[in-house]
Amino acid sequence: MPTARDVAKLAGTSNAVVSYVFNNGPRAVSADARERVLRAARELDYKPNALARALSAGKTRSIGLIVPDIANPFFAELARAVEVAAAARDHLLLIGDSATVAEHERRHIESFIERQVDSLILISLLDEPDLKAAHLARLPVVALHPLSEGQLASSLTIDYEHAAYIATHHLLEQGYASIGLLNGPVDSVGTRQHAAGFARAVAGSAVRVAERSSAISRAAAAEASIEWLRSPDAPRAIYATTDEQGQGVLFAAYSLGLRVPEDVAVVSVDGTEAGAYSVPPLSSISQPTQAIARRAVEILVDRTADDPIVNEIFNFELIVRKSSKA
Amino acid sequence: MPTARDVAKLAGTSNAVVSYVFNNGPRAVSADARERVLRAARELDYKPNALARALSAGKTRSIGLIVPDIANPFFAELARAVEVAAAARDHLLLIGDSATVAEHERRHIESFIERQVDSLILISLLDEPDLKAAHLARLPVVALHPLSEGQLASSLTIDYEHAAYIATHHLLEQGYASIGLLNGPVDSVGTRQHAAGFARAVAGSAVRVAERSSAISRAAAAEASIEWLRSPDAPRAIYATTDEQGQGVLFAAYSLGLRVPEDVAVVSVDGTEAGAYSVPPLSSISQPTQAIARRAVEILVDRTADDPIVNEIFNFELIVRKSSKA
């Protein structure tokens, strides 16, 4: 690979001038020299070495993103949105899949730190992710879900309590006599928000309520739902806390020969495109994925660990489709 | 961030010794010095700077992966498998989403080259991806799909001609009187293989055949299928060349009130987990995702652009589920 020195030699200038040309500064270059440099660079197919650049600048222009499962369409859509937002600011996105394993999450963070990412975007299933390493490395962190009080990281998220309330309220409006909550697998701020919103919605009504939990995967949700829908306390309608779980419920209903929504109704959270094309289409709380992604990148670029932490709540929208309304 | 020099100073040695300790070589270090270095490193929370290491070594221990759409479960599963395989060899995976746009693909390749990735794994929808830049940078490339003759890259793929043949044959066995092929959107080696296998399977039989194409997304496939299934030449069974398209067909059938498989049967390719949990479950040609991912990493790690190109064909398995068989 040709270096700036090679280009300089061919252009008959010094490597400094090559640098000035490729960075449009910080110092002016004569039109003539600029022209010679560009021609030489084209001829040699010179590309600046981002590694050397980063080592010198102390910035890699890269952001690490950790997702629990890239095969989950919601996280995939989010990752894509973040990548686009990062690219728009000339940053590279590194994606790490934690498989919802805390130790993998920790290892990805370590790996990203060694690779000198400038900042971190975290989607954890854990309540209190292990951010010690990130803090020691003075990396700004943005979580895309609610965090425990006192965590030293920013967060961008919708209000799941409110989302759960709205979704459950929607099911109540349909007149279903019993409503179930299919929550996430671990006790966390997020799952507590879902439970609280669900409870607030059903409070005072006469509906029978029940609650279960499953891992965030179709397979796990399907298994839990099949058992649930077969049991004596099978609910007439289910609020699932993610689209993946919602699809698991759809599959469970199908497996048991139950019609949706005639026998079981479902509404979930995320608003993935996959949910819009499931059979039947899934009612869902649609998250403002792009807005969240853009904001996360905006917060992290040109920011340091010393900047104040921000905690922002985004709006959402309930999209009613066939799964919850006849 | 502390550097090797800081550690050396605290340990009372030179930075060279620090390097030897952290790399287990290339020269021996006294047990005493090693102990002092490790203690100092722990105290300072020293982590080697992968950037400087890569600059010095001329290797970044990173692999670039370009996928057409990370929100497509097949590509997501593949990306996850590659990430795991890469991590097992202590390599980092960079993922770029081309959105099936050739220009984006090209830009990602450029960006990866500037970041000095050691090699490239490419999933392109294009027949002849633009690998000029990769060749100039002397990057080894592995495509995870068939390539045109003469392309200077390795490829790992199943035999889509055979897959199409097996899948179509399976539909014929069910006795469906007409069979349609829902192929990919562009003329490429892959789409030609699908068409050829389909043609070979129906050759000599009395079934009515038809062919359409759509982009590789549920939305596009659903739209094309709705129109198709409404038309006079609506097929009794469809072979779709990807699971995403297969799910689009399921959605189309649902939209038109057609039962699957009683009114329309579907079989597709990829064998994603999402397909196993669709309604109804999707019959599919299952790709050996993990084996392909592992092999791709194996080929690329410790290899250069000068090594011979390999073209390997992997086995697949037809998994019959409800969508194609009553």
Added chain:
DNA sequence: TTGTATGCGTTATCAT
């Protein structure tokens, strides 16, 4: 306006 020289943090080649 431009050339020279130093530093970024590591590895590796000299030395000793």
Added chain:
DNA sequence: ATGATAACGCATACAA
């Protein structure tokens, strides 16, 4: 066994 030092390729402060 280990200390000093020159790369790796770029950016930039310092000279000119």
